Every structure is written in C-alpha cells, then in structure tokens.
Amino acid sequence: xxxxxxxxxxxxxxxxxxxxxxxxxxxxxxxxxxxxxxxxxxxxxxxxxxxxxxxxxxxxxxxxxxxxxxxxxxxxxxxxxxxxxxxxxxxxxxxxxxxxxxxxxxxxxxxxxxxxxxxxxxxxxxxxxxxxxxxxxxxxxxxxxxxxxxxxxxxxxxxxxxxxxxxxxxxxxxxxxxxxxxxxxxxxxxxxxxxxxxxxxxxxxxxxxxxxxxxxxxxxxxxxxxxxxxxxxxxxxxxxxxxxxxxxxxxxxxxx
Amino acid sequence: xxxxxxxxxxxxxxxxxxxxxxxxxxxxxxxxxxxxxxxxxxxxxxxxxxxxxxxxxxxxxxxxxxxxxxxxxxxxxxxxxxxxxxxxxxxxxxxxxxxxxxxxxxxxxxxxxxxxxxxxxxxxxxxxxxxxxxxxxxxxxxxxxxxxxxxxxxxxxxxxxxxxxxxxxxxxxxxxxxxxxxxxxxxxxxxxxxxxxxxxxxxxxxxxxxxxxxxxxxxxxxxxxxxxxxxxxxxxxxxxxxxxxxxxxxxxxxxxxxxxxxxxxxxxxxxxxxxxxxxxxxxxxxxxxxxxxxxxxxxxxxxxxxxxxxxxxxxxxxxxxxxxxxxxxxxxxxxxxxxxxxxxxxxxxxxxxxxxxxxxxxxxxxxxxxxxxxxxxxxxxxxxxxxxxxxxxxxxxxxxxxxxxxxxxxxxxxxxxxxxxxxxxxxxxxxxxxxxxxxxxxxxxxxxxxxxxxxxxxxxxxxxxxxxxxxxxxxxxxxxxxxxxxxxxxxxxxxxxxxxxxxxxxxxxxxxxxxxxxxxxxxxxxxxxxxxxxxxxxxxxxxxxxxxxxxxxxxxxxxxxxxxxxxxxxxxxxxxxxxxxxxxxxxxxxxxxxxxxxxxxxxxxxxxxxxxxxxxxxxxxxxxxxxxxxxxxxxxxxxxxxxxxxxxxxxxxxxxxxxxx
Numbered sequence: 001x002x003x004x005x006x007x008x009x010x011x012x013x014x015x016x017x018x019x020x021x022x023x024x025x026x027x028x029x030x031x032x033x034x035x036x037x038x039x040x041x042x043x044x045x046x047x048x049x050x051x052x053x054x055x056x057x058x059x060x061x062x063x064x065x066x067x068x069x070x071x072x073x074x075x076x077x078x079x080x081x082x083x084x085x086x087x088x089x090x091x092x093x094x095x096x097x098x099x100x101x102x103x104x105x106x107x108x109x110x111x112x113x114x115x116x117x118x119x120x121x122x123x124x125x126x127x128x129x130x131x132x133x134x135x136x137x138x139x140x141x142x143x144x145x146x147x148x149x150x151x152x153x154x155x156x157x158x159x160x161x162x163x164x165x166x167x168x169x170x171x172x173x174x175x176x177x178x179x180x181x182x183x184x185x186x187x188x189x190x191x192x193x194x195x196x197x198x199x200x201x202x203x204x205x206x207x208x209x210x211x212x213x214x215x216x217x218x219x220x221x222x223x224x225x226x227x228x229x230x231x232x233x234x235x236x237x238x239x240x241x242x243x244x245x246x247x248x249x250x251x252x253x254x255x256x
Numbered sequence: 257x258x259x260x261x262x263x264x265x266x267x268x269x270x271x272x273x274x275x276x277x278x279x280x281x282x283x284x285x286x287x288x289x290x291x292x293x294x295x296x297x298x299x300x301x302x303x304x305x306x307x308x309x310x311x312x313x314x315x316x317x318x319x320x321x322x323x324x325x326x327x328x329x330x331x332x333x334x335x336x337x338x339x340x341x342x343x344x345x346x347x348x349x350x351x352x353x354x355x356x357x358x359x360x361x362x363x364x365x366x367x368x369x370x371x372x373x374x375x376x377x378x379x380x381x382x383x384x385x386x387x388x389x390x391x392x393x394x395x396x397x398x399x400x401x402x403x404x405x406x407x408x409x410x411x412x413x414x415x416x417x418x419x420x421x422x423x424x425x426x427x428x429x430x431x432x433x434x435x436x437x438x439x440x441x442x443x444x445x446x447x448x449x450x451x452x453x454x455x456x457x458x459x460x461x462x463x464x465x466x467x468x469x470x471x472x473x474x475x476x477x478x479x480x481x482x483x484x485x486x487x488x489x490x491x492x493x494x495x496x497x498x499x500x501x502x503x504x505x506x507x508x509x510x511x512x513x514x515x516x517x518x519x520x521x522x523x524x525x526x527x528x529x530x531x532x533x534x535x536x537x538x539x540x541x542x543x544x545x546x547x548x549x550x551x552x553x554x555x556x557x558x559x560x561x562x563x564x565x566x567x568x569x570x571x572x573x574x575x576x577x578x579x580x581x582x583x584x585x586x587x588x589x590x591x592x593x594x595x596x597x598x599x600x601x602x603x604x605x606x607x608x609x610x611x612x613x614x615x616x617x618x619x620x621x622x623x624x625x626x627x628x629x630x631x632x633x634x635x636x637x638x639x640x641x642x643x644x645x646x647x648x649x650x651x652x653x654x655x656x657x658x659x660x661x662x663x664x665x666x667x668x669x670x671x672x673x674x675x676x677x678x679x680x681x682x683x684x685x686x687x688x689x690x691x692x693x694x695x696x697x698x699x700x701x702x703x704x705x706x707x708x709x710x711x712x713x714x715x716x717x718x719x720x721x722x723x724x725x726x727x728x729x730x731x732x733x734x735x736x737x738x739x740x741x742x743x744x745x746x747x748x749x750x751x752x753x754x755x756x757x758x759x760x761x762x763x764x765x766x767x768x769x770x771x772x773x774x775x776x777x778x779x780x781x782x783x784x785x786x787x788x789x790x791x792x793x794x795x796x797x798x799x800x801x802x803x804x805x806x807x808x809x810x811x812x813x814x815x816x817x818x819x820x821x822x823x824x825x826x827x828x829x830x831x832x833x834x835x836x837x838x839x840x841x842x843x844x845x846x847x848x849x850x851x852x853x854x855x856x857x858x859x860x861x862x863x864x865x866x867x868x869x870x871x872x873x874x875x876x877x878x879x880x881x882x883x884x885x886x887x888x889x890x891x892x893x894x895x896x897x898x899x900x901x902x903x904x905x906x907x908x909x910x911x912x913x914x915x916x917x
Contacts (some may be wrong), residue, residue, distance in 0.1 A: 012648050015656040030658035030717070122814050187632035187640050189523070190529055196799045 001055030004111040005046040007039035009063055009070040024218045035070045039116025040179045040185040043179035045147055046115045047078035056080050064088040075196035076188035087206035094168045094214040099131035105208045114175040133175035141168050143179040258370035259446045263359040265436055267476050269558025274376050284484035291491025300586045302539030307507040318505040325609040337393045344390035370703045380449040388452050391426045402664035407511040408552045421486055426513045428479040434460050435472035501612040504547040508613040514814045519732045520769035534584040534686035541619055545577025547612040554606030559844040560599040564859030567599040569616040589623055595622045598635035602849035603809040624730025635854045642853040650720035651686040652853050657901050661716030663695040667702050671716035676749040678713035686721050687883035694883040700908040701757055701781055708794040718745050725759040729850030743774045754778045759810035759882045782881045786820040786875050789827045797915035798829035804873040807842035808882035821881055824907055828914045833873040847884035863892035871898050878904045
C-alpha cells in the first residue's frame with residue numbers, strides 16, 4: 001500500500017509574532033519552527049496504517065531548506081522516505097497553488113491513502129487537503145478523530161458541532177484530514193532518529209512542477225488591536241464577590 | 257609459672273583432633289569459594305566497567321569503610337551496634353587466628369610460644385571483652401529486629417540463621433572458656449584476666465570436674481562445627497556482605513559525585529540504549545545487588561517511598577539482584593515497574609547513606625534511558641510535551657525562545673552577542689528566564705553583581721536548557737543535543753567563568769558537560785556571592801531574621817555545598833533554625849530527576865511534606881537557592897495551607913534587601 005502524508009513546518013505558536021515589511025505575512029525572524037500540530041496526527045496515523053497493513057509512507061513537505069528538519073522528525077516517527085518540494089516562497093502561495101503542486105507530484109504515484117492535517121496552525125485555511133483530493137479525483141474526509149482500516153476501505157469518525165460524531169466509510173483511494181484527538185503522536189526512539197538520517201530525502205525544485213496561478217491573495221495582515229486588559233479583583237472574598245456582582249449587573253445582562 | 261594456657265586442652269593435639277578439624281575447615285573454605293564463584297558467574301553477565309583504577313586510593317577507601325565502619329556509623333543506634341559487633345568479632349577472629357598460628361605452626365614446628373606472660377594477659381582480657389561486647393551488640397540488634405521491629409525492616413529466614421548462628425558461636429565460646437577455666441584457672445590470678453570467662457567458670461564449677469570435662473570436649477567440637485558452618489554459608493546468606501560490601505568499598509564510584517555515564521550516541525553498532533534486562537547493566541550494577549544487606553536506610557530516606565509512591569530503592573536493588581540470579585534475560589522494567597522507575601527524584605538520599613556504597617540512581621536512569629530512547633515512553637503526556645518544548649524552544653515551559661532574555665531588559669546587562677567582554681557569564685536557566693517567580697531571583701542576582709562591581713553578561717536567546725531534566729528523565733539524546741549547542745555557543749565567546757542560579761544547571765555544566773569537552777569554570781551563585789561577601793566586595797548589612805534553610809539535593813548531596821549558603825544567610829543577619837532533615841539528610845522538594853516536568857499523581861505530595869517540615873521549625877521563612885525548590889515550595893505552601901505562616905524565598909532576595917546602598 002502506498003501512503004502519502006503531507007506536512008507543513010510552522011512557527012511555534014508561543015513565538016513572538018511580528019508582521020513583516022510587506023504587511024501580508026509574519027516576519028520569519030526569531031521564530032522556533034516545528035511540525036504543524038495536525039500534521040503530527042497525520043504522520044502518526046500514516047505510520048500506524050503501515051504498521052497494521054504494511055506499505056510505504058512518503059512524507060511530503062513544501063518550503064525552504066529548513067523544513068528538512070521537520071521532515072526528519074516525520075522520518076524518525078516512521079515514514080519511509082521524504083519528498084521535499086524546495087520553494088523558499090511557499091508561504092506566499094495560496095492553498096490552491098500548494099494543493100496543485102502536491103497533486104502534480106502525486107498524480108502518477110498511485111497513493112492509496114493520503115493523510116494531511118485538517119489545517120495549518122499559521123494560515124489555517126483548511127483547504128489544501130480537500131483541494132488535493134479533488135485534483136486527484138479521490139474521496140476526502142475532513143477533521144477525522146477516529147480511524148480504522150479494514151480490507152480496502154477506511155472507516156473514520158468526523159467531529160461535528162456540539163460533540164456529535166459522524167461515522168464515514170470510504171473505499172481506497174481516499175484522503176483524510178486529521179484533527180486533534182485522533183491519536184497521540186509517538187516520541188521518536190533513538191534508533192529511529194538514527195535511521196531517519198539515512199532515509200531517502202528527495203528534493204524537487206518547485207519550478208520543476210508546473211505552476212498555477214493563485215486564486216486568492218492576502219491583502220493585509222495585522223495583529224489584533226489591543227483592547228482593554230483584564231481586570232484583577234483583589235482583596236477579601238466577600239468584597240470581591242460584591243464587586244463582581246456589581247460589575248456583572250452594570251456591564252452585562254446575566255443577572256438581569 | 258608464666259601466664260598462658262594450654263591450647264587444645266582437654267581435646268588433644270594429636271592427629272585425632274587436627275585431621276577432622278582441618279578437614280572441616282577445608283570443606284568450609286571449599287564451600288565458601290564454590291559459593292562465591294557461583295555468584296561471580298552472575299556478575300560476569302554484566303557489561304564491562306573499569307573499577308580498579310587507582311588501586312591504592314581504593315584500598316584506602318575500603319579500609320576506612322571496613323575497619324573504621326565509617327559509612328555504617330553514619331546512622332547511630334543500629335550503626336553503632338553493627339560497628340561494635342564488627343570490631344569485637346574482628347578481634348575474636350584475629351585472636352583465633354593467633355591461636356591457630358601458635359598451636360599449629362610456630363609451636364608445632366619451631367617451639368615458639370608467643371601467647372604467654374603479659375601479652376597473654378592482654379590477649380585474654382581483650383578477647384574476653386570483645387566477646388562480651390559482641391554478644392551484647394548482637395542481642396541489641398536481635399531485640400531491635402524481633403521485638404522493636406522498625407517499620408520497613410524485612411526479616412527472613414536468612415536473618416534467623418545468621419543471628420542464631422552468631423549467638424551460638426559466641427555463647428559456646430564463653431562456655432568452652434568457662435569450662436576450661438573451671439578446671440584449670442579458677443582461684444588463680446590469671447582468671448581475673450578473663451572476667452566473663454571466670455563468671456561462666458564459677459557457674460559451671462558446681463557441675464563437678466568430670467562433667468565439665470565432657471561438656472567442654474562436646475562444646476569445643478560443637479563450637480568448631482558452628483564456626484565452620486559460618487564460613488561455609490557466607491555465600492549463601494546475607495553473611496556474604498562481609499565479602500561483597502567490603503569489596504564494594506573498593507569498587508565504589510570515585511566521582512565526581514553522581515555523574516552519569518555519557519552515552520556514545522554516534523556509535524552505530526549500538527542497538528539498544530539503557531537497560532531492559534540485567535545483561536544491559538554493568539557487572540558492578542549486578543555486584544551492587546549482592547552487597548545490599550536490606551538495611552533499609554535508603555528506603556527510610558526516599559522521598560518517593562515516604563510519600564506512598566511505589567518506589568523503594570532497596571526493593572529495586574533486591575529486584576535487580578533476584579533477576580540477575582534467576583533470569584538475567586527477563587524484562588527488568590516490568591519487574592521493577594514503570595511507576596517506581598518514574599517516581600525517583602534522583603535526590604541521592606539513598607546512595608548517599610548506603611552503608612554498602614551501592615549506586616542506586618544510575619540504575620534508575622539506565623532503566624529510564626531504555627524507556628525513553630528505545631520506546632519513546634514517558635511518565636505522562638505532559639513530560640513528552642515538555643521534551644518537545646525543549647526541542648523546539650530550548651525550554652520545557654514552552655515559551656518562545658526569543659524571549660529568553662526579556663527578563664533582563666532595563667537592568668543594564670547585555671548579551672554576549674552584543675558585548676562578550678565580561679567577568680562572568682550568568683547562565684540563567686529556564687526557570688529564572690521564564691518563570692515569573694524565579695525571574696525575581698535572576699534580577700536580584702544581577703543587582704548584587706552590580707553592587708559588587710562585577711560585569712555580568714548573559715546569552716539571552718542563545719541560551720538553551722542545560723538539558724538536565726531531559727537527561728534525568730532518560731532522554732540522553734535531547735540532553736546531548738542541548739549540551740552541544742550550549743557548549744558551542746559558550747566556547748565561541750571565550751568565556752572563562754560561569755555562574756549559575758540553578759543547582760541543576762550548575763551540576764550539569766560543571767560535571768556532565770565535562771564529558772563533552774567543556775572546561776569552563778562554573779560556580780553556583782550562592783558560593784560566588786558568599787565569596788564576594790567574604791572579600792568585602794559585596795556590602796551586606798546584618799539585619800536580624802529567623803529562617804530555615806533547605807539544602808537542595810544538587811547543592812548538597814550532589815555537590816557537598818552546605819556551608820556557603822548558610823554563611824551567606826548569617827552574613828545577612830539570619831538565624832537558621834534547622835529542619836530535622838537537613839544537610840546531607842535533607843528531604844527533596846520533589847522536582848529533581850526531571851520530575852519538575854511531571855505531574856505528581858501517585859501518593860501524597862513531596863513538596864507539601866517538605867513545607868510541613870519547614871513549618872515545624874517555627875521560622876516563617878523558608879530559604880533555598882534552587883529555582884525548582886522555590887517553585888515547589890511556592891506550590892507547597894498553598895497545598896499545605898500555610899501561605900500565611902511560611903514564605904519561601906531565594907537567598908538572593910534576602911541579600912538584595914540588605915544591600916548597603
């Protein structure tokens with residue numbers, strides 16, 4: 001079975017973000033980089049799929065050379081080979097362009113199951129996986145929180161509003177986008193970290209893949225405006241309670 | 257006539273006595289050698305380790321701990337009883353040896369008799385008192401074991417055999433002496449040189465000469481058989497500690513205290529890391545298990561054990577020993593149990609007090625290394641998250657790495673990237689960099705340095721976690737990654753001296769980094785500041801206050817720094833009311849061994865227990881000099897509900913308030 005897992009390198013969300021000079025994306029200096037959280041679930045599920053039914057897992061990542069560090073983690077977690085689409089301006093591309101690049105790489109490879117995160121932590125469009133499936137003409141099931149594979153088809157659970165879950169079944173080939181709760185990504189073992197260093201990591205220049213025009217454009221990016229800060233009530237519990245009630249009465253309708 | 261006695265009196269010195277006696281001795285020694293060789297086979301299942309370097313120093317260490325019983329005597333009560341018993345028994349063995357030498361060699365072959373006259377009298381009275389002291393101590397220890405029954409002291413058939421046999425040997429010894437004296441010495445001046453013997457002789461005298469002679473001969477052979485039995489069963493009972501514990505003093509780790517082995521991660525032939533089965537341990541680790549006498553001193557001091565967690569250092573050592581002998585290929589992690597393995601705070605209380613010089617902590621770390629490096633297992637998801645945070649941001653708190661130096665804004669210090677011409681590099685550590693409570697300590701330290709006119713620099717965002725919590729959790733790979741990055745950064749600036757505000761950073765930089773080619777002098781802030789005060793460079797005014805002081809494990813037991821922090825406190829006018837457990841007996845705060853990263857889910861809270869000990873002193877102030885301890889105590893005073901009566905603080909905070917402007 002051929003498995004593909006698409007990952008993205010994103011800044012750690014605890015980093016100090018600044019808007020870059022163009023005003024359309026964040027400044028890439030002073031950031032710590034890591035694998036997009038949802039993609040970790042995707043990698044873990046792909047590896048589990050391989051462990052259950054055998055196969056070969058390719059991990060794919062688009063970005064500058066520094067994304068190879070993140071790819072190594074995926075390889076250490078158990079992916080068999082890496083495909084790095086070298087593109088130092090990938091962060092300026094829209095979801096359709098990203099999906100198109102992956103689709104062009106994947107089209108003739110015959111992947112049976114493709115795993116992606118449900119969205120990236122930085123851009124958060126949640127579109128790449130779905131569009132990729134469309135471009136490859138395969139089923140896409142989004143935001144999965146449970147996954148089982150049995151005899152040529154996958155049965156997953158999707159998280160809906162209000163805690164409701166939907167059970168969805170699809171025959172291969174299929175693409176799933178992974179949500180928090182699906183699994184607990186493994187911590188790579190040392191022998192696997194060592195092995196990962198020797199695994200195939202193929203780099204494809206982005207310009208070798210046919211380029212598509214973007215369908216959308218980021219016009220402006222801004223940090224949220226500073227609102228009034230929180231209010232700390234200090235003192236004896238009795239007086240805090242009185243003041244809290246006063247504030248609730250004055251500024252809200254909860255006690256009305 | 258010169259004072260002496262006839263050796264082999266009443267039993268005869270002919271072949272009829274000597275032949276069975278020496279055959280018995282030969283058989284006993286044969287069993288001893290055979291039994292020990294069987295055990296040596298078990299030791300040889302372990303991996304190689306050199307523990308015979310500097311043999312003279314090792315010999316000296318062995319003599320000190322064996323002959324002077326230095327380690328045994330660290331605990332009064334049973335320790336004193338054991339030491340006195342040991343000395344008494346040693347004298348008896350020497351005395352018996354002298355008799356053998358004279359009777360069967362010097363006298364037999366050369367007609368030389370040295371046990372006569374004044375030397376004989378000394379010999380006689382020394383052995384008499386030695387025998388008495390030995391019996392008294394043995395009875396005391398037996399009362400403790402079977403009547404007092406201290407909590408946690410495990411008594412098995414071994415103990416019954418050993419105590420019974422020793423008592424029988426000693427008592428029959430006096431009976432033989434008494435019987436002989438009843439016939440040959442009573443009423444002479446010489447009998448006063450064996451007061452206990454004389455007492456026994458007086459008791460036996462009424463039986464009549466003929467009976468006493470028969471009794472004497474019977475007892476003599478009985479005593480001989482018991483003594484030979486004692487020698488023969490050494491390898492098969494805890495008596496083996498006479499050999500193994502003594503040898504363990506010779507084979508002990510010669511330091512630096514608590515330094516772990518640095519794993520060679522580059523060696524591609526290594527297929528397994530850490531210990532999963534007994535054959536993964538070194539031979540010394542297996543030998544250790546044979547040196548254990550189950551005295552439970554470690555267990556008594558273990559913070560995990562005393563807060564109802566499933567860890568007893570003694571049990572771990574015994575479990576490892578059991579597996580080593582029965583099934584060295586079995587899963588040792590399953591046998592010890594994950595909860596036990598993760599509960600250790602590496603506080604070293606067990607290892608420090610162990611009278612057999614057993615190394616507990618590194619065994620736990622080896623097991624953790626296997627769990628982490630081979631299985632990717634941690635005690636909880638929060639620990640795995642912290643590890644990932646260290647990987648990504650260089651700190652376990654998950655704060656953005658770029659903000660590491662933010663605490664120092666406006667303090668007039670610069671990063672080495674801006675100015676590396678500094679007297680000392682302050683290696684701040686993760687907690688003082690990011691944790692709000694501990695940032696105060698970092699700021700205060702800078703204030704003190706400036707007051708002393710010392711130019712300090714920091715690494716700012718270039719500093720990474722020293723790797724200590726990761727290493728102690730078993731994540732050697734992450735530790736070495738962090739260490740190599742820090743070492744490269746620091747070396748790049750040509751720094752000559754580093755001061756730390758965290759004992760964990762100190763221990764790691766000063767000891768662990770040495771294996772990775774790092775030679776820079778490192779000092780903990782308490783020692784550094786103490787010297788500044790002593791030199792008069794740091795003007796602190798005495799302003800009286802009462803406090804108690806908590807010795808953090810990594811200042812105290814791991815680095816023997818007990819005086820500098822106390823002298824600093826006194827310089828500031830502090831009167832220290834010591835907790836019962838202080839100095840090398842201090843009780844851990846719960847955060848060592850990487851436990852700072854883990855939730856404490858089993859048993860009761862260690863930090864609350866420690867805070868309660870501090871409350872007992874009546875002092876309203878709990879001083880320490882470790883960010884982990886401070887964090888745990890701030891949490892502990894809330895847990896114990898004593899926020900109003902006990903305030904945890906770092907020594908620097910006291911000093912800053914007393915800085916002469």
